């Protein structure tokens with residue numbers, strides 16, 4: 001996978017998609033190809049922090065990740081092998097207010113669908129009040145909040161607090177996700193669980209649903 005990671009990190013768009021398709025043709029697991037993109041994003045983030053990459057590179061990286069995910073997507077359901085027709089549960093998903101990162105969120109939404117969840121995706125930069133209102137309407141089993149910025153912690157907490165104030169907290173499980181999440185952040189926000197990768201999140205949600 002190193003060749004793919006390097007191609008993404010070096011912004012060699014065409015080469016990255018060509019390798020993605022080739023790996024799929026060779027029968028490599030879609031999950032593994034995903035991980036390569038994620039590893040590349042990690043390196044791009046480090047270059048951004050070090051001041052050698054700037055916002056245009058982040059934007060380009062975002063586009064590459066999305067296109068890569070589109071190529072991989074059809075093979076994820078095949079990989080699952082047993083496309084579930086039974087509904088696992090209802091999942092409401094949003095990137096919280098102040099945060100516009102949506103690549104990870106979209107992957108989570110996609111993985112949830114592949115695993116039988118009915119997903120409602122509210123998009124990015126979604127205020128807590130909107131999430132609570134949409135939860136009342138959609139009646140999900142689980143609310144998934146995404147955020148990549150440390151600045152997203154407070155809006156996530158606000159969302160959980162709003163649910164509590166509305167007397168709805170016990171009605172939903174809340175899972176938060178994003179690379180920065182850990183047990184301590186989860187406790188501060190008052191979520192039921194956290195995940196730093198999509199599959200871990202899916203497994204927690206499936207367990208909650210007894211699936």
Ligand code: B12
Nearest residue numbers: 045062100101102103104144146149150177178179198201
């Ligand atoms: C691409 C990118 C962007 C793109 C986003 C494009 C898009 N459409 O999403 C753009 C250019 C817009 C961007 C903007 C900014 N970014 Co940015 N960005 C990134 C980068 C390089 C990759 C993120 C990514 O897509 N990763 C790949 C996905 C697949 O991984 P993921 O998001 O972690 O998602 C996985 C898991 O976390 C989990 N997950 C995610 N959500 C959820 C939700 C649930 C419910 C569950 C269960 C799981 C789950 O599952 C996913 C799949 O496995 C990261 C660096 C990094 N290493 O993360 C910086 C990074 C997140 N950005 C950063 C910053 C600072 C910014 C800006 C402030 C830059 C600026 N000066 O303008 C702005 C903020 C804009 C805003 N208000 O949100 C910092 C954040 C630092 C911090 N501590 O807050 C990072 C960490 C870079 C860095 N090292 O400094 N960014």
